[in-house]
Amino acid sequence: MNALAATRHDFEVTGLEPVLARSVTVLGSTGSIGVSTLDVIAHARRTYGAHALPVEAITAQSNVEALAKQAREIKPKLVVIGDEKLYRALKEELSGSGIEIAAGRSAVIAAASRPSNTVMVAIMGAAALEPALAAVARSATVALANKECIVAAGSVFHRALANSTASVIPVDSEHNAVFQVLNGEGAQEVEKVTLTASGGPFRDWSMEQMAVCTVEQAVAHPNWSMGAKISVDSATLMNKGLELIEAHFLFALPVEKLDVLVHPQSIVHCLVSYADGSTLAHLSAPDMRTPIAHALAWPRRIESPSRRLNLAEVGQLTFRAPDHERFRCLGLAQDCMRTGGMAPTILNAANEIAVEAFLNRRIGFLDIPRVVETALNDSPNANASIDTLEGVLAIDMRARQLATEICRRVVN
Ligand code: NAD
Numbered sequence: 001m002n003a004l005a006a007t008r009h010d011f012e013v014t015g016l017e018p019v020l021a022r023s024v025t026v027l028g029s030t031g032s033i034g035v036s037t038l039d040v041i042a043h044a045r046r047t048y049g050a051h052a053l054p055v056e057a058i059t060a061q062s063n064v065e066a067l068a069k070q071a072r073e074i075k076p077k078l079v080v081i082g083d084e085k086l087y088r089a090l091k092e093e094l095s096g097s098g099i100e101i102a103a104g105r106s107a108v109i110a111a112a113s114r115p116s117n118t119v120m121v122a123i124m125g126a127a128a129l130e131p132a133l134a135a136v137a138r139s140a141t142v143a144l145a146n147k148e149c150i151v152a153a154g155s156v157f158h159r160a161l162a163n164s165t166a167s168v169i170p171v172d173s174e175h176n177a178v179f180q181v182l183n184g185e186g187a188q189e190v191e192k193v194t195l196t197a198s199g200g201p202f203r204d205w206s207m208e209q210m211a212v213c214t215v216e217q218a219v220a221h222p223n224w225s226m227g228a229k230i231s232v233d234s235a236t237l238m239n240k241g242l243e244l245i246e247a248h249f250l251f252a253l254p255v256e257k258l259d260v261l262v263h264p265q266s267i268v269h270c271l272v273s274y275a276d277g278s279t280l281a282h283l284s285a286p287d288m289r290t291p292i293a294h295a296l297a298w299p300r301r302i303e304s305p306s307r308r309l310n311l312a313e314v315g316q317l318t319f320r321a322p323d324h325e326r327f328r329c330l331g332l333a334q335d336c337m338r339t340g341g342m343a344p345t346i347l348n349a350a351n352e353i354a355v356e357a358f359l360n361r362r363i364g365f366l367d368i369p370r371v372v373e374t375a376l377n378d379s380p381n382a383n384a385s386i387d388t389l390e391g392v393l394a395i396d397m398r399a400r401q402l403a404t405e406i407c408r409r410v411v412n
């Protein structure tokens with residue numbers, strides 16, 4: 001899709017001014033990606049001047065204090081809190097600042113519709129879908145960190161993109177790496193795209209150990225510092241499964257050309273192999289501020305505060321095949337990618353519910369694949385092909401209800 005179709009239009013000029021003048025909206029600014037995005041923007045202002053990357057709007061769901069602090073520092077025109085009940089609290093925090101304030105789900109979507117050049121979609125889960133579509137509808141450049149919205153509604157996304165001149169620049173590190181390696185070329189001569197996975201905190205754990213692991217152990221990622229949901233997804237390898245589906249949609253790559261390799265150091269983010277036997281890789285230190293800076297400046301590059309790669313220090317880069325027996329979520333996602341239709345929607349919705357139940361200590365770690373698999377088996381509509389937003393949201397909602405019931409059954 002537009003990750004490939006994005007054009008280089010008027011940026012062949014020499015100065016960085018057109019890039020630095022771009023205005024940015026950050027959806028999910030208090031999360032791990034949101035904070036890193038604001039850090040990249042603050043760094044650009046220190047490096048290039050206070051005028052760099054003006055911020056149109058920032059949004060968060062419930063952390064009023066953090067959001068207000070960000071607003072005072074980064075000076076957006078608009079600040080939105082998703083939880084309507086917190087409007088007053090946000091207003092108090094920002095009184096006298098002159099910053100416009102809004103609250104509620106529709107205000108988050110409206111923030112994405114405001115006229116900024118780039119919208120960073122860093123909301124967690126399928127909740128990002130409608131705001132992301134609002135940015136696509138007005139033909140913004142969409143810096144897409146969120147993967148669940150593509151997995152849940154790939155066909156809806158495709159259609160929205162076809163009806164707009166929006167560009168999608170992937171921010172997920174592996175996809176941003178593939179985007180950089182392909183460099184605007186089509187994927188026709190590509191033989192295989194390999195996404196790397198760190199293997200997560202349980203890479204070398206036995207099933208018996210994983211069965212009794214704690215939430216704290218599951219969210220303690222060895223290489224990346226991320227939000228709780230994606231950290232659990234990394235521990236189950238569902239994250240890599242979602243990413244395969246994301247790559248399938250973003251780069252229009254057929255299922256059989258997509259592969260996963262476990263690479264504990266998280267230095268090589270992707271490998272792209274071509275028909276002539278060449279394989280190109282993308283390397284960087286595991287720091288999301290690198291793909292974020294790339295997405296904000298593409299097709300130019302700006303200074304980023306991210307850690308630099310020191311291979312002499314890293315010493316060794318190792319690779320191995322993933323273990324499908326211990327990490328069943330990866331295979332479940334691959335099956336859903338092959339099935340297509342609504343299977344990825346159901347997979348994603350059931351996984352969101354199962355991960356939430358695990359984080360709330362209602363189910364065990366190994367129950368996550370069980371809940372997802374049962375939800376898929378018990379959904380009669382997995383093969384359906386639906387490409388309307390309403391249709392997808394209805395399937396998503398039903399899958400969430402089903403997964404919630406299954407979670408209840410698991411503990412009884
Ligand atoms: P996070 O949990 O740290 O932050 C999520 C942000 O979204 C917060 O600002 C929160 O207030 C907001 N939010 C949560 N629920 C919302 C809702 N219902 N409506 C509106 N806003 C809501 O998450 P994160 O780790 O920053 O990840 C964000 C997205 O980026 C996820 O889709 C994740 O898969 C993807 N991603 C993250 C990383 C990473 O390093 N953290 C890497 C690659 C991709």
Ligand code: MG
Nearest residue numbers: 172173174243
């Ligand atoms: Mg990733």
